[in-house]
Amino acid sequence: MREATVGIDRLDGRIIVLLAREPRIGVLEMSRRLGVARGTVQARLDRLQSNGVVRGFGPQVDPAALGYPVTAFATLEIRQGQGRDVRAHLATVPEVLELHTTTGTGDMLCRLVARSNADLQRVIDRVVGFDGIVRAATAIVMENPVPLRIIPLVEQAAQDSEKTQT
Amino acid sequence: MREATVGIDRLDGRIIVLLAREPRIGVLEMSRRLGVARGTVQARLDRLQSNGVVRGFGPQVDPAALGYPVTAFATLEIRQGQGRDVRAHLATVPEVLELHTTTGTGDMLCRLVARSNADLQRVIDRVVGFDGIVRAATAIVMENPVPLRIIPLVEQAAQDSEKTQT
DNA sequence: CTTTCACCGGACAGGTTGCCCAGTGAAAAC
DNA sequence: GTTTTCACTGGGCAACCTGTCCGGTGAAAG
Secondary structure, eight states, rough: OOOOOOOHHHHHHHHHHHHHHHHTOOHHHHHHHSSSSSHHHHHHHHOOOHTTTEEEEEEEOGGGGTTTOEEEEEEEOOOOOOHHHHHHHHTTTTTTEEEESSSSSSSSSEEEEEESSHHHHHHHHHHHOOOEEEEEEEEEEEEEEEEEOOOOHHHHHHHHHHOOOO | OOOOOOOOOOOHHHHHHHHHHHOOOHHHHHHHHHSOHHHHHHHHHHHHHHSEEEEEEEEOOOOOTTTTTTTEEEEEEEEEEOHHHHHHHHHOOOTEEEEEEEESSSSEEEEEEEESSHHHHHHHHHHHSSSEEEEEEEEEEEEEEEEEHHHHHOHHHHHHHHHOOO
């Protein structure tokens, strides 16, 4: 299942961008706007999904609206050989939105949310209240000037593949 | 536009979870599986979206499949008063997937992707090649044991609101 | 020159959407 | 206690979209 970096062309890029801007749009409407046949859009979409370029269309839920307006990043230092256990532990904490193992200072980086700054303490306690975590450094998010985005990269990739061709 | 933390009940939670598991599902099919009337699901979904709980259904694109298999987090230290310019600068870099301003060590944290470790150098150069950025510390992601997720939190929130009631 | 392939334009049945409505039960307001 | 409010139900309707299949075309590859 090693996905071998599949390129996308301009049409693919436009499909993704269109989908990102108006997710509820249908294949037919897309084909109209892009000026291509419906079958083409359908085939491209199928390919993008089986390619793994487009993973899915899950709902984007705002933690703040759920009552978790505080976001933080925690850098964790792990005791040698405890990685597996720590990962399993963190996976059970709902407030842990994602977890990465990294190089550099610290061994893991995780994104947390909490109901308030006070509640963040509870979350952190739960996160680090586990053997194997030696130390944790937390950075609370104040502002989010660039929310998670992918479109600029998609456009970049679409352009690159064009240049590469011929 | 201050969204005032709206609670969700079990049905809302089930709708979101269902949508997350099978994004292409329609309102009618949802109503069948949840055992409620179609109009109810429709109304709930509308409410969740105008609530801001569900932001949308944009395509989830995998950077790796686009040719950007390397992810990294960079902690940036900013020169006093340069925040605005730095934000604007980083927003123009496609490889910057998100950017936060934080408390703690460093002033900003951003997520980067690159075509390779070597390419990461180019990205970092471009990111920090800007007046106002004093220092940058980069952590390369090796593994991603917990990919960005929201469902556990949704379930938590749905349960909480139940307990709160009565 | 022939094969291959992506795309086009069109067609079809079946399912779904958006919308509306009256009826019901329960909780809230009076 | 009575009335109002509100979410939900179950149903119906026209318009639309989806999945699917088809033959035809042009360009690129063999």
